[in-house]
Amino acid sequence: MTVMQNPESVSQKNALKSVGRIAGKTLLLFLLVNLVFALWYPVRELGRLSAYNELLPGRQRLPYGDHPQKSFNLSLFNLEAMFASHELAGGPKPEDEFRVLLIGDSSAWGFLLPVEDTLSARINAFGSTVPDGRTVRVYNLGYPVMSLTKDLLLLSYGLQYDPDMIVWPVTLESMPADKQLSPAILTHNPQNVRDLVKKYRLDVDVQSVEWVEPTLWERTIAGGRRGLADWLRLQLYGVLWAATGIDQDIPESYTPRMEDLADDKSFHDLEPDLMESDLAFDVLNAGIKMSGDVPLLIINEPMFISRGENSDIRYNYYYPRWAYDGYRVLMDRMSESNNWNYIDLWDVIPPPEFTNSAVHLSPEGSELFARLVLDSILELVGDTEID
Secondary structure (H helix, E strand, C coil): CCCCHHHHHHHHHHHHHHHHHHHHHHHHHHHHHHHHHHCCCCHHHHHHHCEECECCCEEEECCCCCCCCHHHCCCCCHHHHHHHCEEEEEECCCCCEEEEECCCCHHHHHCCCCCCCHHHHHHHCCCCCCCCCCEEEEECCCCCCCCCHHHHHHHHHHHHCHHHEEEEEEHHHHHEEEHHCCHHHCCHHHHHHHHHHHCCCCCCCHHHHHCCCCCCCCCCCCCCCHHHHHHHHHHHHHHHHHHHCCCCCCCCCCCCCCEEEEEEECCCCCCCCCCHHHHHHHHHHHHHHHCCCCEEEECCCCCCCCCCCCCCEEECCCEEEHHHHHHHHHHHHHHHHHHEEEEEEECCHHHEECCCCCCEEEEHHHHHHHHHHHHHHCCCCCCCCCC
């Protein structure tokens, strides 16, 4: 006896089978695409794709921000995406431009300063020229973390843009061994850092660092969606940056730098009578070697000098006097013995012109610092002081 099937039931079963086949193929395709992406891992190539300098103006400082919705900026660790968003990547160097790269910490980046008041912008506003008639143009590659090795990493990327000079403001807090590999921008770029350590024989312990190295799953589109989302958000925030010029959330009020200090002589577990081996002078030397024929100017950057309680023990929150005085002696000695281009501007800015830390400047302090740095740039290329 033949059982007649309900045509409607047969149709439903066939439809379910069809949906199942489509779902299976889709899942297989999804897994295949993710596997290919993980094996290829084109994160660097993707980072070079940017709306900046094409549809949008390039940023005047590297991306960094803790409050993206207010600053129209964010922190990410894709170095290619960071540099692709910067105005430095906007095209070939103009023939009439004397190109200067500025590297350094948050004071170079311009913490609590609008972009027009940063050290680089203030120097550019003078419109000065070098003897051959080219205009001095400074590009801000500072980044708000204290570590000379972080500066070296960013310099290694910046050199591809054909600079004529490099200016490197430094301070003691960037030089102890425990500061060199701690920044997240370094731990998230382990191979770049290992290459620098190997090439320049840096005296750091790469084995002791907890490197952030993605697993196979984290290299897939699904597993690595946070990094991909950051890249996309950087492009989207560029629209707001272009419309407003805002790239930092600057509060109306902040806690001022500390005037009254602790009765404490400690500094990074180091002992009095600092030695060269206590500080990362090898990283400074690596920067000079990396720069090759491009002149590099090292500046001991200005800092706040307290007149408050225990100021006879400490200059400021960062530095006991013994440590900073010893550092300055070592910097003088190293610069003379290695023939560095070095100037010491540690005490040139009046104390009221520091904002929320011992190294962050007000707009007025930034302009004063800019004049002194520009004088040094022009002197190094054989010009006279600006008016």
